[in-house]
Amino acid sequence: MLPRGGGVTLDRIIPEQACRIVGIRARGRSRRRMFAMGLVPGARVEMLRTAPLGDPVEYRVRGYCLAIRKADAGLIDVMPEEQ
Amino acid sequence: MQQFTVALAGNPNVGKTTIFNAVTGSRQHVGNWPGVTVEKKTGRISHRGIEIDVVDLPGTYSLTAYSLDEIVARDFILDEKPDVVIQVVDATNLERNLYLTTQLMEIGAPLVVALNVADLAEARGDAIDAERLQSLLAIPVVRTVGNRGEGIEDMLDAAIREAESPPRHEHTVGYGDDAEAAIARLVTALSADADLAGHYPLRWLAVRLLEGDEHADCRLEGSPAREAALEILAGIDREACEAALADKRYEVIAAILAQVCRLAPEKISASDRIDRVVTNRYLGIPIFLALMWGAFELTFAVGGFFGEAIEAGFGVLGEAAATIEPGWLASLIGDGILGGVGAVLAFVPHIFILFLILSIMEASGYLARAAFIMDRLMYAFGLPGKAFIPMLMGFGCNVPAIMATRTIEDHKERLITIMVNPFISCGARLPIYVLFTGIFFGREAGTVIFALYVLGIAVAIGSAKLFRSTILPGESAAFIMELPPYRLPTLRGSMIQMWDRGSTYLKKAGGIILIGAVIIWALASNPPGVEYGSQESLVGIIGNMLSPAVEPLGLNGKIAVALIFGILAKEIVVSSLGVLYGAGEDAGSLTDALAADPGLGPASALALMVFALLYLPCIATLAVIRAETGSWRWTGFAVGYGVVIAWLLAFFAYQAGRLIWGI
Ligand SMILES: Nc1nc2c(ncn2[C@@H]2O[C@H](COP(=O)(O)OP(=O)(O)O)[C@@H](O)[C@H]2O)c(=O)[nH]1
Numbered sequence: 001m002l003p004r005g006g007g008v009t010l011d012r013i014i015p016e017q018a019c020r021i022v023g024i025r026a027r028g029r030s031r032r033r034m035f036a037m038g039l040v041p042g043a044r045v046e047m048l049r050t051a052p053l054g055d056p057v058e059y060r061v062r063g064y065c066l067a068i069r070k071a072d073a074g075l076i077d078v079m080p081e082e083q
Numbered sequence: 084m085q086q087f088t089v090a091l092a093g094n095p096n097v098g099k100t101t102i103f104n105a106v107t108g109s110r111q112h113v114g115n116w117p118g119v120t121v122e123k124k125t126g127r128i129s130h131r132g133i134e135i136d137v138v139d140l141p142g143t144y145s146l147t148a149y150s151l152d153e154i155v156a157r158d159f160i161l162d163e164k165p166d167v168v169i170q171v172v173d174a175t176n177l178e179r180n181l182y183l184t185t186q187l188m189e190i191g192a193p194l195v196v197a198l199n200v201a202d203l204a205e206a207r208g209d210a211i212d213a214e215r216l217q218s219l220l221a222i223p224v225v226r227t228v229g230n231r232g233e234g235i236e237d238m239l240d241a242a243i244r245e246a247e248s249p250p251r252h253e254h255t256v257g258y259g260d261d262a263e264a265a266i267a268r269l270v271t272a273l274s275a276d277a278d279l280a281g282h283y284p285l286r287w288l289a290v291r292l293l294e295g296d297e298h299a300d301c302r303l304e305g306s307p308a309r310e311a312a313l314e315i316l317a318g319i320d321r322e323a324c325e326a327a328l329a330d331k332r333y334e335v336i337a338a339i340l341a342q343v344c345r346l347a348p349e350k351i352s353a354s355d356r357i358d359r360v361v362t363n364r365y366l367g368i369p370i371f372l373a374l375m376w377g378a379f380e381l382t383f384a385v386g387g388f389f390g391e392a393i394e395a396g397f398g399v400l401g402e403a404a405a406t407i408e409p410g411w412l413a414s415l416i417g418d419g420i421l422g423g424v425g426a427v428l429a430f431v432p433h434i435f436i437l438f439l440i441l442s443i444m445e446a447s448g449y450l451a452r453a454a455f456i457m458d459r460l461m462y463a464f465g466l467p468g469k470a471f472i473p474m475l476m477g478f479g480c481n482v483p484a485i486m487a488t489r490t491i492e493d494h495k496e497r498l499i500t501i502m503v504n505p506f507i508s509c510g511a512r513l514p515i516y517v518l519f520t521g522i523f524f525g526r527e528a529g530t531v532i533f534a535l536y537v538l539g540i541a542v543a544i545g546s547a548k549l550f551r552s553t554i555l556p557g558e559s560a561a562f563i564m565e566l567p568p569y570r571l572p573t574l575r576g577s578m579i580q581m582w583d584r585g586s587t588y589l590k591k592a593g594g595i596i597l598i599g600a601v602i603i604w605a606l607a608s609n610p611p612g613v614e615y616g617s618q619e620s621l622v623g624i625i626g627n628m629l630s631p632a633v634e635p636l637g638l639n640g641k642i643a644v645a646l647i648f649g650i651l652a653k654e655i656v657v658s659s660l661g662v663l664y665g666a667g668e669d670a671g672s673l674t675d676a677l678a679a680d681p682g683l684g685p686a687s688a689l690a691l692m693v694f695a696l697l698y699l700p701c702i703a704t705l706a707v708i709r710a711e712t713g714s715w716r717w718t719g720f721a722v723g724y725g726v727v728i729a730w731l732l733a734f735f736a737y738q739a740g741r742l743i744w745g746i
Contacts (some may be wrong), residue, residue, distance in 0.1 A: 026561060031322070032325070035145070036145035038182065043333070049362065052367035053456070053459035056458055056459070056564075058455065063175075063176055064179060064568075065358075066563060067563070
């Protein structure tokens with residue numbers, strides 16, 4: 001399946017940029033975990049900062065903070081918001 | 084007298100433990116859920132003349148089959164059918180918290196919502212209309228502030244009212260025409276099985292099946308309704324369905340929240356400001372290391388102080404025991420029980436203090452940051468960021484370190500972290516290194532000791548990678564972790580947690596340690612009449628039998644015996660060598676005696692230290708491995724794997740050493 005949203009994935013979002021989820025390509029347990037944490041298509045996600053060693057990344061979603069590894073964020077297709 | 088069971092559910096970090104403590108006070112019981120090593124806390128209280136059993140379910144974000152925690156929580160609600168479930172909800176984070184609410188509603192449990200952390204939501208300027216929320220959800224909503232005990236009485240009153248009232252209709256999310264049609268067909272098909280219908284809420288089961296939940300599939304096994312249900316599911320893309328249903332739940336939640344909340348405009352929160360420093364690209368790691376160093380200093384300063392006191396106490400008891408008649412009993416009590424158990428108990432203060440620090444880090448929210456900072460490093464070894472703290476604690480003592488793996492959610496990741504922990508060189512092994520490097524390595528002693536620590540880390544990491552790719556394979560679960568807002572932990576809460584974990588350890592490990600100490604004593608003092616631990620005793624005989632096995636390492640039977648005693652606690656290797664080399668308690672004369680042994684040289688000393696670093700874990704560690712894995716097989720594996728690795732590497736060290744130093 002081709003990534004939607006112009007090929008942008010969540011790991012590409014830069015600090016203080018926000019985006020909306022358009023698709024989730026994770027499978028199985030990871031996918032279930034994402035849903036439970038509020039990462040569903042349509043959700044707004046804001047990138048906050050990267051961990052000191054470059055991975056994982058902290059995001060704000062639904063009013064709380066969430067750390068996601070880049071490899072996992074790469075399975076989430078997003079549409080960046082206009083600044 | 085009437086009696087109810089109340090289960091506490093909720094997301095992690097919402098104050099559920101605080102509420103549980105406020106409700107039950109000190110009348111709590113900590114154990115495990117049957118068959119699994121997830122911690123189970125229960126307490127019995129009496130409220131307005133009604134006896135209430137309170138069960139603390141594991142903190143979860145949903146009730147799917149994502150983790151062991153979720154399965155435990157869900158099965159308890161389904162199978163034990165508590166009279167009421169109280170969901171503790173974080174009022175500052177309603178949107179995500181209500182997701183679990185929708186699932187609890189679906190599962191059909193009588194529900195009460197405790198709107199906790201209400202103080203912070205109000206301080207932030209959020210206006211939440213609890214009454215409106217109550218009428219929209221059609222479940223009682225009670226405002227609570229866990230750490231100040233506010234609203235607890237009201238919450239219990241509401242729970243009793245809910246338990247006594249007739250069951251409400253299933254008030255659930257409507258999933259839209261297509262999904263509802265499929266659900267209706269599934270419910271019809273499933274209701275053909277009276278057994279199933281009697282046990283599970285069918286709408287819940289239908290939804291779980293639509294979402295492709297394997298555990299729901301299992302519940303269909305052997306049911307007459309299975310064929311019909313599978314036929315309906317065959318035409319459905321269950322993965323797409325799962326996304327659509329999750330989306331629908333959030334949609335419903337958003338619609339409810341729009342009517343009950345007026346959130347204050349988002350400001351930069353205090354938590355965010357702290358994080359800008361604490362997880363900063365340049366400051367994050369130094370701050371983390373400084374905190375860890377402080378934790379260590381504190382543990383060993385305070386723990387050492389009490390530990391010495393305990394040792395002194397056992398010394399006095401030992402002297403008293405020496406006067407007991409007959410002599411063998413004096414020896415059993417003095418040498419065996421008091422000596423063996425005392426050596427282990429001297430570490431109990433360290434364990435309690437490490438637990439106190441750990442629970443403060445957990446309740447304050449820093450533990451999640453530590454995992455965030457260290458995840459990249461640990462991931463390289465196939466472990467999650469949360470494995471870092473147990474590894475680090477292992478340098479102090481492997482026992483609390485292994486217990487600290489409880490913060491790791493994934494079962495396999497946790498098991499790997501437990502199995503590799505004994506290779507981290509704990510404080511008790513240091514006296515062995517100090518003794519032998521002092522004799523054989525002179526000015527290089529520091530370098531050799533450092534190299535031993537590095538070797539321990541390398542073996543731990545290598546083994547983690549090995550286990551990951553062989554006996555415990557599997558994708559690392561997606562690393563998606565909440566970074567909860569920083570909160571001020573309460574001293575009471577932290578003390579309770581320290582006490583719970585520490586005393587659980589003593590209860591579980593105490594018996595095994597005692598038995599181990601007695602066995603070693605029996606081996607050291609039989610056949611009757613031999614000098615304790617001498618070459619003529621059973622231990623000595625076993626040591627001699629083992630000498631062919633340790634000869635390729637450049638070691639002799641006396642050292643094999645000392646290593647057997649080391650199973651009690653690693654530092655005992657030194658004191659037993661003292662006895663075996665006839666040097667008594669005097670360290671100086673032991674040094675001379677070892678230096679004078681023509682069979683020993685730098686190469687064999689190195690082999691000995693490598694072996695002592697890696698061979699079997701001490702009894703206390705084995706006891707905690709057994710308690711935490713719940714399995715003798717894994718405990719046995721820890722022994723076997725350790726001995727093999729230790730022998731191979733010690734052999735290699737000896738041969739390499741001989742090339743360098745000749746002996
Ligand atoms: N301000 C505030 N803090 C709370 C409240 N309830 C709990 N806390 C704090 O929140 C932190 C996490 O609580 P804990 O009970 O460990 O959460 P759990 O993970 O859900 O068990 C602790 O530091 C508590 O003292 C509350 O109602 N208001």
